[in-house]
Amino acid sequence: MTITFADLTTMRVGGPIGRLYVPETTPEAVELLRQATAAGDPLLVMGGGSNLVVGDVGWDGTVVRMATSEFGIDGELLTVAAGVEWDNVVKAAVEAGLSGLEALSGIPGLVGGTPVQNVGAFGTVTSDVLDSLTVYDRQTGRVERWTPDRCGFGSHRQSVFKHSDRWVVVEVTYRLRRSGQSRPIEYAELAKRLGIEVGGTASPADVREAVLVLRRSRAMVLDPEDHDTWSVGSFFINPVLAEVPESARECPRYPDVKGTKLPAAWLIERAGFSRGYGLEWGDGTVALSSRHALAVTNRGGATTSEVMKFAAHIRAGVEARFGIRLGPECDLVNCSF
Ligand SMILES: Cc1cc2nc3c(=O)[nH]c(=O)nc-3n(C[C@H](O)[C@H](O)[C@H](O)COP(=O)(O)OP(=O)(O)OC[C@H]3O[C@@H](n4cnc5c(N)ncnc54)[C@H](O)[C@@H]3O)c2cc1C
Known part of the structure; x- marks a missing residue:
């Protein structure tokens, strides 16, 4: 087969x-x-x-x-092979009394993918908790231990691993804290759900639980029965611009080392594409998630070319409205839009 x-x-x-x-x-x-x-x-x-x-x-x-499975805890250091499922790592850390990963609960994928796009959610990014990692360098044939300063983190979702096939991440070490308190919660919606002030802390187990509830409400936890989760999460990356055009003056903005970051979901919705858009469009196989405007979803039986056609349609609408060209957050291989 x-x-x-x-x-x-x-x-x-x-x-x-x-x-x-x-x-x-x-x-x-x-x-x-x-x-x-x-x-x-x-x-x-x-x-x-x-x-x-x-x-x-x-x-x-x-x-x-990758299906490698080595896993070890040494004090506050958690070392995991690239093939271990990410959410199992978060769960194990919380259960072992280690704080730091709880806000990253429920993100699909494996450990090796976390430094590739500096995975993040609810105010925590991988680089916040990364101690070091081991890479296989396909150019030199060497296995090397790297500290985070070599990884090219900085601008939103970027790293030296993204769009390069030179280095393969084979193992990652996270530096956590043995503590009953989470990292400070800077994300307002999560703080509200936990009943604490922004900047306050809660137990890592409570934070994990609250994050999972919020993520499920946005179809951001995989569920084979739920087509809103047949996605890559955020399909479009939040654009980082040197200058924000006048047409987007009302858009919320966030500082980034390379300029100003704008939320792509805001741009998509204000360009007229509401959540669920597309259910009646094309062949009906591709649509925006009914719970998250950034997620392009397969409603069943979609092909990649249908996904690309749909993504190009959304991008064209945003560009016509704001003059801002959206790019993909996910990795596109042998396809483009
Ligand atoms: C429902 C849903 C919700 C999501 N929510 C979030 C979120 O909240 N935050 C977030 O940041 N992301 C989110 N994502 C995106 C995704 O889960 C992450 O980017 C994840 O880390 C990808 O890991 P993966 O193992 O699936 O990588 P893959 O999809 O298999 O690979 C992604 C890229 O990384 C490369 N890669 C994978 N493993 C390695 C390795 N070991 N060494 C070198 N390169 C490698 C691949 O070649 C490819 O280019 C979400 C996705 C979905 C479907």
């Missing part, structure tokens, strides 16, 4: 995979990566497929899907 990206990604679109390898230990993963690189075969590394959209043509090469 041919395995396709539709089988292995959360958007559930994408064509066939040439050769699929699923390494279960870190040494096995490194050896596979070494062999595939030496063979000169096109190589795509993936985790949970929750931030990845691949074209209907698929990938005529090797795919390494």
Whole structure:
């Protein structure tokens, strides 16, 4: 039976995979990566497929899907292999009395993906809690231990790993705190749900619970029965602009090292695309989530080309209204819009 990206990604679109390898230990993963690189075969590394959209043509090469599982706690350091499911790490940290990851509860995908786009939610980003990581460098063939300053974090959702196939993350160490109190909660909606002031703290277990409730209300926790979650989360990235055009003067804005960050969801909704938009559009296979304007969703039976056509339609509407061109937050492979 041919395995396709539709089988292995959360958007559930994408064509066939040439050769699929699923390494279960870190040494096995490194050896596979070494062999595939030496063979000169096109190589795509993936985790949970929750931030990845691949074209209907698929990938005529090797795919390494990380399934490594090493996991260890040493004091306040949590070291985990790239193939471990992210939310299991958050749960284990909370249960072990370690504080720091709780706001990142419920995010799909695997550990190796977290530094790639400096995954974040509710005011915490991966780089806040990252101690170090181990990468396999496909150019030199070396396995190296990196501190966060080498990772190119800074601007929203950026890192040196994004859009580069040179480095594969094989292991990540998070620096947490042995504490009954969470990191300060800076996100107003979460603070309200916890009944605390912005900047206050709560127990990591309570924060995890509250985050999961809020995420479920936005269809941001995977549920195979719920098409609003057949997505890559935020499909479009919040644009960072050197100058905000007059047309977007009412848009909320946030500082970013590269300029001013605008919420793409605000731009999309104000350009006339409400949540759920598209249910009657095209063939009805693709629509914005009915609970989150940034999530492009597969309503069942969508193809990648339908997703791309839909994304281009949304982008054109936002550009016509505000003169701002949205780009993808997810990784697009063998497809574009
Ligand atoms: C419902 C939903 C909600 C989401 N909510 C959030 C959110 O709140 N915040 C947020 O930041 N993201 C969110 N996301 C996006 C996604 O979950 C994260 O980006 C996640 O970290 C991706 O991990 P993954 O293992 O699925 O990566 P994949 O989708 O498999 O891969 C994504 C990219 O990373 C690369 N990659 C994967 N593993 C490695 C590795 N070990 N080494 C090098 N490169 C690698 C791949 O080649 C690809 O380019 C959401 C997605 C969904 C579907």
